[in-house]
Amino acid sequence: MNWGNGIVLVFVVFVAIMATMVTICMRQDDLHLVTENYYEAEINYQQHIDRVSNSLESTDNAMRFDKGKKTLELNLPVGASGELHLFRPSDARLDRIIEVSIEENTNRFLNLSNLSPGYWRVKLSWASEELKYFEEIKIDI
Structure with a gap:
């Protein structure tokens, strides 16, 4: 050759x-985008920054995950309502949105054992006393 x-x-x-x-x-x-309405979410980003600031000024964390029991505890005041977004970065088909309304001091635990194993982001946005808040934690099931 x-x-x-x-x-x-x-x-x-x-x-x-x-x-x-x-x-x-x-x-x-x-292939999945982080959000379907990317441009609309970008315009509303200042509102998101305000919610995160309100959450950081609070002394307590709004969520706590127990890896052994696979439960999520919500530490929200009575009268708070909002939305819990279970976000799976690797597959948008597994995402879930749960409406949250705290009306009494009982039953603040969510069982997450039915979620697929792997990395999840849990995003909680809620309103209480005319202020809006946002908190995000990363969990591994």
Whole structure:
């Protein structure tokens, strides 16, 4: 084999590998954006910053996760209401949204054992006494 044939062979193999990689990438159908309404969420980001600031000024954490029992404890005041977003970064099809309303001091635990094992972000946004709050924790089930 001479140099010319070797160079042509290297280019042909390179093109074949690149065509295979492009084909594999184009056939993937499980690509997920962080949010569907990206631009709308970007415009409302200042409100999110205000909610996080309100939450940081509070002395107590709103959520506590017990890894052994796989339960999430909500430490919200009576009368608080909001939304709990269980966010799975690797697969948006597993995301869940749960409405939260604290009307008494009992039953503040959520059982998370039915979630798929792996990394989750738990986002809690709530309102209490005309102030809005936001807190996020990262858990591993």
